[in-house]
Amino acid sequence: MGKIELKAVEKWFGDIQVIKGVDLTIDDSEFVIFVGPSGCGKSTLLRMIAGLEETSRGEIIIDGRDATAEPPSKRGLAMVFQSYALYPHMTVKENMGFSLKTAGAPKAEQEEKVAEAARALRLEEYLERRPKDLSGGQRQRVAIGRSIVRDPTAFLFDEPLSNLDASLRVEMRYEIAKLHQALDATMIYVTHDQVEAMTLADRIVVLSAGRIEQVGSPRELYDHPANLFVAQFIGSPKMNILPCTVSDGAFALAGGGGGPVSGGEGATQLGIRPEAIDLVAPGTGHVDGIVDVTEYLGADAYLIIDCGASGSLTLRTDGETTLTPGAPVGLKFDDRKLHLFDAEGVALR
Structure with a gap:
């Protein structure tokens, strides 16, 4: 024993x-x-x-x-x-x-x-x-x-x-x-x-x-x-954290953009894993940004996206991506994998 x-x-x-x-x-x-x-x-x-x-x-x-x-x-x-x-x-x-x-x-x-x-x-x-x-x-x-x-x-x-x-x-x-x-x-x-x-x-x-x-x-x-x-210690690359507000079943990012969300009323920060973000045309996702850095790893690539006042996001995508720094992109979050935290950092969903 x-x-x-x-x-x-x-x-x-x-x-x-x-x-x-x-x-x-x-x-x-x-x-x-x-x-x-x-x-x-x-x-x-x-x-x-x-x-x-x-x-x-x-x-x-x-x-x-x-x-x-x-x-x-x-x-x-x-x-x-x-x-x-x-x-x-x-x-x-x-x-x-x-x-x-x-x-x-x-x-x-x-x-x-x-x-x-x-x-x-x-x-x-x-x-x-x-x-x-x-x-x-x-x-x-x-x-x-x-x-x-x-x-x-x-x-x-x-x-x-x-x-x-x-x-x-x-x-x-x-x-x-x-x-x-x-x-x-x-x-x-x-x-x-x-x-x-x-x-x-x-x-x-x-x-x-x-x-x-x-x-x-x-x-x-x-x-x-x-x-x-x-949330930020477990996972590599670490979870993206963005300042936000949540009310009436929707979240709004500090730098503009947002979308519907269930629960998390009163949250001040939104978390999303790099693999839970999809690339879409600008204006059709939850937030827009500009490709800042591309990190090629073979099968995968990490894109670091400058989203202005919302901050930088890291996105995991296919290693075959042709996006280069300066390219405008839209980012769509997987609604099922959104994490919301209050001002004390406690998870609300």
């Missing part, structure tokens, strides 16, 4: 509160990812769960046991850090089995568990190599394997892919996803990369300034953000 509960946990550094009363339940076998901007408290919260940071107030419950005051060694958790922290003079096999050796496990058990972990991570052919003979992705797999052999209650990952180049990050995302399926273990993962969060998580926890802004599946957060912060 690997259920973890946080009950009103707080973290203070002197007079500064960095974790502000977090309540969260992580179910057995669930893959939960903490995301948020730098300084939001996501790594601190992970370290509190691991026991590497003292919990100032509140409770941390692991499998029904109050572990708040327990040292890291008693919590049954395994942590994978951003740095591989492998022993350079040891082979892969020795690195992976080191924790079992220091715990006094029988040699046969060490051999068996290292072999199982090596099979799961496709490291069998590298067991006699040393870290200097491995790629960055292979070293990270060894670091994960070192955790697997301990058969932990849960795995904690602290930005494990941030030191890898772009292609290796994609490869390791696949490895971690397959590992979660194979082990069916509880995993808590910290990242600032929302692509990792969207592709790996069962649920995402969005943090800001030490508080949880929203918890939900990647689709829930993308389609139904609870507030303006989540």
